[in-house]
Amino acid sequence: GQQVMQIPQYQHVQEGEDFTTYCNSSTTLSNIQWYKQRPGGHPVFLIQLVKSGEVKKQKRLTFQFGEAKKNSSLHITATQTTDVGTYFCAGRRQGAQKLVFGQGTRLTINP
Amino acid sequence: NAGVTQTPKFQVLKTGQSMTLQCAQDMNHEYMSWYRQDPGMGLRLIHYSVGAGITDQGEVPNGYNVSRSTTEDFPLRLLSAAPSQTSVYFCASSLRDRVWGEANSPLHFGNGTRLTVT
Numbered sequence: 001g002q003q004v005m006q007i008p009q010y011q012h013v014q015e016g017e018d019f020t021t022y023c024n025s026s027t028t029l030s031n032i033q034w035y036k037q038r039p040g041g042h043p044v045f046l047i048q049l050v051k052s053g054e055v056k057k058q059k060r061l062t063f064q065f066g067e068a069k070k071n072s073s074l075h076i077t078a079t080q081t082t083d084v085g086t087y088f089c090a091g092r093r094q095g096a097q098k099l100v101f102g103q104g105t106r107l108t109i110n111p
Numbered sequence: 112n113a114g115v116t117q118t119p120k121f122q123v124l125k126t127g128q129s130m131t132l133q134c135a136q137d138m139n140h141e142y143m144s145w146y147r148q149d150p151g152m153g154l155r156l157i158h159y160s161v162g163a164g165i166t167d168q169g170e171v172p173n174g175y176n177v178s179r180s181t182t183e184d185f186p187l188r189l190l191s192a193a194p195s196q197t198s199v200y201f202c203a204s205s206l207r208d209r210v211w212g213e214a215n216s217p218l219h220f221g222n223g224t225r226l227t228v229t
Contacts (some may be wrong), residue, residue: 006153047134
C-alpha cells in the first residue's frame, strides 16, 4: 500500500537556526499537504502543493514538491520558539481518496 | 460554526468493554475520517467516508467499526477494547473535490479523544 516516510523523527535546534524536514512517498502523489501540531493540540493545516516542482512560501517557511511528485520538504529559516511542534506531511496517491500521513518530525527549540 | 466536535475528550476502558467515539461537523463536509496517533507512528488512518452511506477501510481498521448515516456524524465504535487500542483518536473532515472525486481540500481536525484501555 501507499507509504509516506518522513525524516528526521526528532530535531532539536537553537533558536535562530534553520530546520528542514523531508517527506518521501513510495508512489506518485496527486498532492501533498503539510500540517503542524502544537504539543497537546490537534494538527492544523499549513499548505497544499499540487504541481510538480512547486515551491510555496509562508513567511519563514518554504515548502517544496519534487519534480517526480514523490517527495517534499519543509524548511524553516531562523526558527523561533513559536515554531515548536510536530510537522506532518500527508499525501494522496493519484486516483485515491484517502490521505496518508508521514510519521511526523518533532521540533524542539532551545531559546 | 463549531467545526469538528469530538466527544468524549478522555475515556478509560477495561479490556473487553465497548464504546463509541462521537464525531460531528457542521461545515457540510462530505469527507470524514478517523485517525489514531501513537508516539513515533504519526497519524494512521482507521476508516474514512466520502459521503453519507459510504465508508471504507484505512490502514488500521481491525477492531473498529464506523457508519455514516448523516453528513454531519461519523461515529467510531470499539467493539471489544484491547490495550493495543490505547491511543489518541482524531476525527477529521474536508470538502470533497467534485471534479476529481478526491478530497483535495484541507482536513479540519477535532480536538481528539485520549483513550486508555487497561
